[in-house]
Amino acid sequence: MSTKTQAFIKERAETRKGVKRRRRLRRFPLARVTFLLPAIIYMLLFYGYPLFYSIQVSLEKYDLQAEISGVAAFVGLNNYIAVVQDPTFRDAAIHTLLFTVLSIVPQFILGMALAVFFYRYFPLSRLLRALFLLPWLVPLIVSGTVWKWLFNETNGLIDQILAGLHLLPPHFGWLTTPGWALAALIIANIWLGIPFNLAILYSGLQSIDHEFYEAAAIDGANRWQSFRYVTVPLLEPVIGIVLMLGFIYTIKVFDIIYVITQGGPGNTTQTFSTWSYTLSFSEQLFGQGAAQANIILVISLIVALLYLWWSRRTTQWI
């Protein structure tokens, strides 16, 4: 064998080794999996398993006795039937729907008006816009407590102002009057949701190209027309996102209702969320509580899937 051939073979072997080596370097399947493993294990144990367990519990006669004895009888769909047939279920459905719709619509209108207001730069506009987001970042328990005090019967500010204007009798008691308690919760929740609507709609407005407005102006569009025929259609995807996410986030609201009224007075502010919690933790009917929670889960999942499907083109979440 000539030295030339030897060199050639050696070179080839090295190249092949090189290729092999590089290929191995490019993808270490095992090492790569270890990046995801902790997250997957954690999520399966503390998210996936509870979700699965929720389904299991909802099919069992799981009450306090079962919790103590550790034996719960399988009862099929009985919990679901019991939950749906309970008159509170219908009330909670109506409250949830009212709370959601009457929160989202004003939140959106106010958020939109504010986004348009802040669209143009003016002195302090940035600072003021940032301050508007503050309620978003305050713990919900804190906002809830403050609103509970504002609506207080003895000397809450809202009570005082409305009594002072002779609109309502003094010591009216929003939170203890059926109907008004739900209205109070909706008012508090609108306040909580304005920052989210403002932030998303504002960034949506910012992304509309100025040229569209110039073109509309050349065509003689007035202020309202340019809003109606330029802003609204171009903002449509963002509007859809805001409303759908608003729905998804409002239908599951728990903290603020539980802190301010706990579903009272007399279940008149009970929503699906608080009712599920009450079934589990006040009445210790864990099976029924889980069944009610799974009903909310299904509704949320349907809307969430609709949202993700609908927003697949406009949002690069994948």
Add this chain to the structure above:
Amino acid sequence: MQPGLRRFSPVAMTVIGIILTLIMLFPLYWMLINSLETSQQIFAIPVAIVPSQITFASYIEVFQTQLPHLVTSLVISIGTALLAIVIATPAAYGLAHFRFRVTLLIVFCLLLTQMIPTVTLATPMFLIFNKLGLLNSYLGLVLADSTYAVPFAILILRAFFLSIPYELAQAAFVDGTGEWGAFIRVILPLVLPGVVTAALFAFLFAWGDFIYALTLITTSSIVVPVSLSIYSYIGQYSNAWNNAMAVATLACIPAAILLVLFQRYITAGLTSGALKG
């Protein structure tokens, strides 16, 4: 004609803007100002919008009983932030740059977790944690709060990792480093702002958590985060609203400090689709 109110001069816009902001922030002002008043002042008719005098009596009264709860919240929130970062950072990197067959499915599931009602997890988590002996513990609350913080952190960090080309890591392979080495030494320092943002939001979630605290902490527990202690305070002293407002204000302090210190990270988090559940 762009949206906006061209009719008004910039100065008029500023004045209107200030008035609107004052209205919006009024509940928070009311909390702060009532926490600095006596109970005679807050129950006076008519009540003063701007008090003639202020006092720190409420703070002195609640500080001693609330301090342990603030510390508890701090421990749980830092624990959640650390756990979320440790678990989420490598996962986010993997989901950004390694094309697994299941990458899309995982991202999809993570998005779904952000939309699933927390109340669905409350019942099963209580029952499971009861069996595992995790009720009334720091660890239990950290693990529960992370169910929201971990997927959120993965999603937010993934966006940061996507903005960094994978070729940077590949360049490090030439020096003989593996995926982990390249990740830690080359990529991680570049996404530090993302890590801070994710940690910050994980902290804020845990700090603001109410439902897991309410569920996983039973009445006799010594581990009581501040969110739960405010709730029991207004249940217990239904007329001491000045003190309640003082506790509420104290509960805002850590969040306020973080907001001031890390303002730009907050904006980054909010604009990347970060939403409060």
